[in-house]
Amino acid sequence: MTIPVICVVGRSKSGKTTLLEKMIILLKQRGYRVATIKHHSHHGFDMDVPGKDTWRHAQAGSDHVIIAAPDKVAAIRNVSVEPTLDELVATITDVDIILTEGYKRSSKPKIEVLRAERSAAPICTADELIALVTDVPVTLPVRIFTLDDAAGVVDLLEEMYLK
Numbered sequence: 813m814t815i816p817v818i819c820v821v822g823r824s825k826s827g828k829t830t831l832l833e834k835m836i837i838l839l840k841q842r843g844y845r846v847a848t849i850k851h852h853s854h855h856g857f858d859m860d861v862p863g864k865d866t867w868r869h870a871q872a873g874s875d876h877v878i879i880a881a882p883d884k885v886a887a888i889r890n891v892s893v894e895p896t897l898d899e900l901v902a903t904i905t906d907v908d909i910i911l912t913e914g915y916k917r918s919s920k921p922k923i924e925v926l927r928a929e930r931s932a933a934p935i936c937t938a939d940e941l942i943a944l945v946t947d948v949p950v951t952l953p954v955r956i957f958t959l960d961d962a963a964g965v966v967d968l969l970e971e972m973y974l975k
Contacts, residue, residue, distance in 0.1 A: 816973035822925035834962035851914025
C-alpha cells in the first residue's frame with residue numbers, strides 16, 4: 813500500500829507549522845505513525861550544534877553525517893541537486909501518513925493555510941486542494957476549516973486516506 817503524502821502549504825507566517833504541530837499531536841493520539849518533511853526553499857540550514865561531534869564531522873568534509881542513539885536517528889547529507897519530494901518519500905517506509913510543510917508546486921494533495929493578515933487570496937487552485945484552513949471568507953469547492961479546527965482536518969485525512 814502506498815503511504816499517503818499530504819502537503820500543508822501557504823504563504824510565509826500563515827500558520828503552517830502551527831497547524832502541522834496540532835495535526836501531528838492528534839494523529840499520534842489516534843494511533844497513527846506520522847512522518848514529516850519540511851521544504852526549505854533557501855540554500856543551507858543548521859541542524860547541528862557548532863562544536864559537537866557531528867558538526868565537526870560535517871565541517872571536516874563528511875558528505876553524509878548520521879547520528880544514532882537508542883531512541884532516534886538523524887542524518888544530514890550534502891547534495892548537488894535538491895531531491896524531489898518523491899525521492900524523499902521513497903526513503904520513508906514505516907509510517908501511516910507523510911505530511912509535508914511546503915512543496916506547493918508538487919502534484920500531491922494539499923491543505924492550504926490562508927490567513928487574512930497575510931493575504932485574502934489562496935496560492936493554490938481548487939483542483940490542487942483537499943482543504944482550506946482559513947479565517948478568510950472564501951468560496952471554493954473544497955472542504956473549508958477554521959484556523960483552530962485541526963481536529964476537523966485530521967478527521968478529513970482519516971476519512972480520505974487512513975480508513
